[in-house]
Amino acid sequence: MVDIAIVSAIVVIALILFATEKIRVDLVAISLMVVLMIIGLFRESFVTPQEAISGLSNKATVTIGAMFILSAGMLKSGAMSWLSQKLVILGGSSETRIFVVLMVACGFLSAFINNAITIAVFLPISLTIARQYNISPSNLLMPLSFISIVGGTCTLIGTSTNILVSSMSAERGYGEFGMFTVTPLGIIFFAVGFIYLIFIARPMLSRLTGLTRRYRLQDYFTLVKVSKVSTLIGTTPAESHIHEKYGVMIIKIRRGDKKIIFDVPNTVIEAGDTLLVQGTDEGVEHLCFSKGCIVQKDKSPADHLTDGGAVLTEAVISPSSTLVGQTLKRSNFRFKYGAFVLAIRKPKAKDIVRESLVDVKFEVGDTLLLQGEREMITDLARSSDFVITQETELPDLDKPKAVASISIIGMVILLAAFGVMPILASALLGVVLMIFSRCLTMQEAYDSIDWFVIFLLAGVIPLGLSLEKTGATDIIAQGILSGTEQFGPIAVISIFYFVTTIFASIMSHNAAVVILFPIAIAASNKLGLGSPMPFLMAITFAASSSLSTPFGYHTNLMVYGPGGYKFSDYIYTGVPLNIMFWILATLLIPVFWF
Structure with a gap:
């Protein structure tokens, strides 16, 4: 019981730190790994040193890192930008038609490409369309982020959460997900989300003014x-x-x-x-x-x-930015980027920051209002530190590399879909081919990885192992079942979906999955189900479609500033859709996976 009390206290402290972000989330995760390793030296029921670092070599961690590189290869070749612009041309001059084409294209690409990269491409294009056709950017950007998140639920590689749950399932002997295991419910989520965003979400979102x-x-x-x-x-x-x-x-x-x-x-x-x-x-x-x-x-x-040839533009701090945690002073921003920061809009701050800017720490999703020469915008757009909110010169379309990058990603999908090799092997093969085909250099491959996600997984995966080894998962599962078991397994699955949604709204969706995964397995076993798949799908879809706060997904943070949103906009717009998904999951998971 002492070990259970210790690991429970660690989980509670971790949840508080993840939710408040008083300390960087990735730093909290790495600290968890170290603390669990040290405790394991003295308590046999905790993780061993080898298990403590297992998150770094976990199949999910490596596969997710590989997917970042594959997505970047398609972006660098110019294929993503060229394809997105061709699709947008189909929108014509009708606001509704433009909206539909943007949503379908973004959602489809997000099923196979990292959604942060998809939004990085579509964000400036969407804002350019908004200016040309006098459409409010706020009516485009949040729906675009939401549809990219929901599109990611349609395939195994659409989101890191799917890959993570699949990997943990395989490690515990329940098998990996197939490429399209999640597709039946994912497509229904996409269709419902698409209709909701067109007919309900757009009228709910406020209009913006000039910069x-x-x-x-x-x-x-x-x-x-x-x-x-x-x-x-x-x-x-x-x-x-x-x-x-x-x-x-x-x-x-x-x-x-x-x-x-x-x-x-x-x-x-x-x-x-x-x-x-x-x-x-x-x-x-x-x-x-x-x-x-x-x-x-x-x-x-x-x-x-x-005047004098100067321009104003907004730049969003990207998930992979080297500026995260730095200040204007420490980063030597003006010298490095040739731009002057006039104001900062932070997702967690009520007001726009205009004073004492030199000491403000940058965070993912911060929107910087910049002044500089017109050439500055093109230079900033080439940097992985920012997503520029106005359209710039696209990466030159290198047709041989574009064809190569699309073919490589297609090969990765097909090899995994037909069971020729697991997704880890096909993704790593794709990375090697991306490098040898010169779609990416080695340095560009390193830079494309979102190390925040990698270190987060490295830290939280041993926490999940500790919950299992100490027996805490059985006690927590029994506590959940004691109040819900009499209503049947469908009610329990619904409760797990709801709890996962709450967790993923206040902390990293991957961290939420790692903590709840072993508890879901324990609950499934106690109910005597032949397979834990219904429970795994509940936590997978709940974590993969967290829409009710800006912090559930990086894409929500990326559009927060350019869209001029308030925190409450995400609640008013995202919560109804999350409730719809909860009801759909409760009704349909038993149909597809019991």
Whole structure:
């Protein structure tokens, strides 16, 4: 009982840390692995050191990593962008038809390609369509994210959760899922979700305003004239330590018709210069009083952000970004990317961040409002750190590589679907062929892997093993059954679906599956079912279709800022669809898998 108490306490602490994210989720996961390993040195019923690191070599972890690389190969060859644009052309000028084509194309591709990469391709295209046809971006982006998530439920490789449950099932002797084992219910989920998103979700989503108004930039920028007696004359902004002393950032210096934008820190200020500055009224007034400057009575100083060839754009921090956990100061952002960050919209913050930006830590899904030269957008679009929300030059379509990448992914699917080899082997074969066909370089392959997911799995898989080895799963399963067993196995399956949905809404969907998988197996055995497949399908579909918060899936975070959504938008839009899926799963899982 002592061991059960220990592992139960660890699970509770992990759930709290996963849900609150006070500490990075991947760091929590790795810490779990280390803690369980150390405890296992002294308690026989916990994991051994070999079992503690089994998450790193687990078939699911390796397969998911391989799928990231395969998806990136198709993206780098230009095939994804070319295909998506050709499909969008079919939409014509009808808003409904455009919406339908976008949804079908995105959902179909997400069944075979990592959905974060699918959204990275469709996000800028969708926003361009929204501007051209005067469609609210908010009416496109959340439905696009939702349909990519639901599309992933249609095949084994559509989502990492499917691969993970399949791998854990095989390890415990119940066999792997086939490529299309999940397809019957997945297609029904897709059809219901598609209808819901067209006829119900779109009218529920609010409309947006332009970038300047959305970020209320007019309230945070001021034009300041350098007088003839100013003590700033003859100094550079860097030498004057203006930001450190007054909390004011100089965005641009205007000198007659000459506009200096990107070399502001090292530009010597002269009398008559006009400075476009960002900061509070108090900070600007203090600067002007101390340095002999004059505030210009310009009604819309933010309009000067885009003169002189400058542009404004939004960039979303991608799931694989190297900026996650860093700040503007630590990352040397302006020097590295040639852009100035004017504001940050964070999914977990109620207000847009416009002050003290240099010390704000970046997180996945943060939307940065950037100012810079037009070439900056193309450069940023090539970086795996961002998803740019306006359409840029697409990767050049290399027809031989595009054909190769599509053929390789098709081969991976067919080899696994016809049982020629397991998905792990076919996916790794596909990775090798992607490299040798030069669809990707080795460095691009490394960069394409979402290491957050890999380290998360490495940490939580031994937690699931610890629950089993200590006997905690049997006790938890018995507790669930004691209140529901009299209603029959279908009711118990429904309860597991509901609990998994809640878990996946507040923490990683993969972590939710790893914790609930052994409990589901134990419950199935106690009920005397011949196969645990109905329970496995319940937790798989519940975790794979978590829609009610921005945090259930990275794609929800990716569209949060560009769509101008609030947290409540996900609840109002996602919860009804999750309830529909819950009812469908309760009714249909017994039909397909009992």
